[in-house]
Amino acid sequence: MDLVQHLRYFIAVAEELHFGRAAARLHMSQPPLSQRIQRLERELGIRLFDRSPRQVTLTEAGRLLLPEAREILSRVEPILSLASRMNAATSTVLRAGVPPHLEGDSIAALLGAFRESSPHTALDLRESTTSAQHQALGSGELDIGVLQLPFLAAGLVIGPVVHRPLGVLVAADGPLAEPASELLLSDLGGHDLVTFPRPAAPARYDEILDTCARHGYHPPAVHEADGGSFTAGLVLSGTAVAFGPETAPPHTGVVWRRLAGQPLAERLAVTWPKEQPHSGTAAFARAVTQVLGSGHAPAPEPRSRPASDFLAIPHGVLDE
Amino acid sequence: MNEDLRHHLGSLFAGAGVTGCLHAIDLDNGREAGLGADTPVLMASAFKLPLVLALFRAADTGLADLAGQVRLEPGTRTSGPTGIGAMTGPVTMTLRDLAHQALSVSDNAAADAIADHIGLGALTATAEAAGMAATRIAEICRDVAARTAASLGTTDPAQLTRLLTDPAALSRLATLDLTASNRTTARDCTTLLAGIWKDTAASPGSCSAIRHLLSLQVWPHRLASGFPFDDVRVAGKTGTLPTVRNEIGVVEYPDGGRYAIAVFTRSAATALNLPRADAVIGTAARTAVEYLRRG
Incomplete structure (x- = not known):
């Protein structure tokens, strides 16, 4: 009693x-x-x-x-x-964002890993685009996020970055699906491209299209799709391709093909506000790298030009 | 201020993958246009304009001799990608020509030599006298270089260049922190330019000389790119840091129209080469000028 x-x-x-x-x-x-x-x-x-x-x-x-x-x-x-x-x-809520295209099993694993490491913190996980997360981190509506690089990092801390190679989803009965070691971006010529809408992650969108152009793929049309089934439909029709990580294809008529040299590796950055970070920040960042790995993509070796006009690159950097 | 114009400018910046602040003013009738004109922004090398103005003001009052020669030794002068900062041997040059180097090619060695000659106090006093109320200038090129190396934790050249395009490294780069760096607003910069074009910032002779130096700037990719006309004069000063691309300047039309413009951008992408981010400075400036010219 x-x-x-x-x-x-x-x-x-x-x-x-x-x-x-x-x-x-x-x-x-x-x-x-x-x-x-x-x-x-x-x-x-x-x-x-x-x-x-x-x-x-x-x-x-x-x-x-x-x-x-x-x-x-x-x-x-x-x-x-x-x-x-x-x-x-001591019992708090961590409001965290993840991008819409993250796979379901990754999200489940992320929730599990965080719960295990931080039993006293409730994880309020929200699916949200890079742009929306960026805005919510700035306004204090989100404590931490997983955003697609690049984005403007003013006022934010970029923590661990997960590199994920992207391949191509192509129609299983089309010429691109024929067995070969790897595809080149230039092999995709003639096919339309299905991608997420530019406002969801503008700089990443531009990066993808610039990379395609640099490697000789100039899609006749770019379709912006929010949902996986519309994307799968356009790919199934044989007229379009889409980029994505190596996971189970969304539809039986669609196959995933590796891209030679990983030209389109996606960078997902765990990001939080510089001022007053949430006490659950480190645990969430660890959970993300535990679940998604950190990976490594070949980074380009930047070659500075005078017209970059950088104010005060430290002594000797440009002495080549 | 015209809402359509602000909306147009905002979509131009967004389309180029940047956020931007702009202020433009008709130097003769005072009409203005802008977007984020009073938002604090990183000044970067645009601080070399008030620096050169401070030198000419010192010369106006006899505190500096523009014909005086300064010797810059390679081991002790500030380095940089252009001008004396990129050279290898000792250089002796007049203060007037150091000003030419600092404005025409954004020479870090020349700028710091001028600052050492007149003192940081003269620079901050000049900014204040020029009406730049929201501007804070507290460091010169070598301070930025030192803070860059300290933030990134290395002085190895190859590694530094790589880190300057690494988003995670840039997110902890102290020189991109507004509260700790030279900062200004677009409006403060058009106020500065207006003073130089109206001969109120220094003596008429000094103002005229600075206008000439600004017209000798070599970079064609930003402000000037928006005005590809042989009979339009563009005089400006750029400023650049990782993800930061700025230019402030004056555009003069053959019919006598004169417009001071300041454009400050931050890109989401960290690549060194972002031609769209450079070009949108010209496109946005042109859009604002055409708005002012429609009257």
Whole structure:
């Protein structure tokens, strides 16, 4: 028996001298209150109330117990309130964003890995585009995100970056699906491209199309699609291709082909605000790299030109 | 200010993969146009314009001799991608020609030599006198270089160049932190340019000389790219840091129209070569100027 709670019931009934009013004050119904008072009386081995159909009165024992019960509660309340404040401070919610195209099993694994490492932090995971996450991180509506690079990092910290090679989804009955070691971007010529809408991640969108152009793939048309089934439909028709990571193809009529040299490797960056990062930041970043790996894509070796006009590249950097 | 214009400018910047701040003013009737004109922005090498102005103001009052010669030794001068900063031997040059180098090719060695000659105090006093109320200038090129190396934790040239295009490294680059770097606003910069074009920022002779130096700038890819006309004069000063591309300048039309323009951009992409981000500075400036010219 929770003695403290039962003493609370006793005090309420003793003050109201009416089970109905006491129950209302305690936000409960009358029968359980009556049962609990009876239980308290059994536990203590004394009668606390004289009950008649018309009124309730305190017994002598009840009158003697009342001030003692109040004294006990007055000493217990501060302990309970302190404990509840400490609970509130340690159990928190981490609002985290992931990109819409992340695979379902990755999301499940991410939730599991985070729950295991941070049982006291509730993970509020939201599917959201890079642009929307970027905005939400800036306005404080999101604590951490997984965004497609590149994006403007002002005010943000870019933590671990996951590199994922992208291949091509092509129609299984089309010429691009014929067995060969790897595809080149220039092999895709003549096929339309299906991609996410530019506003979802503008700089990544531009990066993809610039890379295609550089490697000799100039899609006759670019279709912007939000959903996987529309993308799969256009690919199935044989007129279009789409880029994606190596996972199970979305449809039986679609196959995934590797791209030679990983020209389109996707970079997913765990990102959080520079000011006042959430206490769950490090654990979430670890969970992301644990689930998605960090990977490594061949990075281009930048060659600076004078017209870049960089203010003060450190001494010697341009002495080539 | 015209909402359509602001919307147009915003979509131009977004289409080029940047966020941008712009202010343009008709130097003769005071009409203005802009987007984020009072938003604090990183100044980068655009600080070399108030620096050269400070030198000419010092010369106006006899505190500096523009014909005086300065010797710059390779081991001690500031390095950079252009001008004396990229050379290998000792150079002796007049202060007037150092100003030419600092504005025409954004020479870091020349700029720091001028700053050492007149002192940082003269530079901040000049910015204040020029009406640049929201501007804070507290460092010169070699400070930026030192903070870049400290932020990235290396002085190895190859590694530094690689890190300057690495998004994660750039997110901790202190020189991109507005609160800790030379900063200004687009409006402050058009105020500065207006003073130089109206002969109020320094003596008329000095203002005229600075206008000439600005017209000798070699870069064609930003502001000038928006005005591909032989009879339009473009005089400007660029500023560049990783993801930062700026230019401030004045465009003069054959009919006498004169417009001061300041454009500051930040790109999402970290690549060194982003021709669309450079070109949108010219396109946005042209859009604003045409708006002002429609009257």
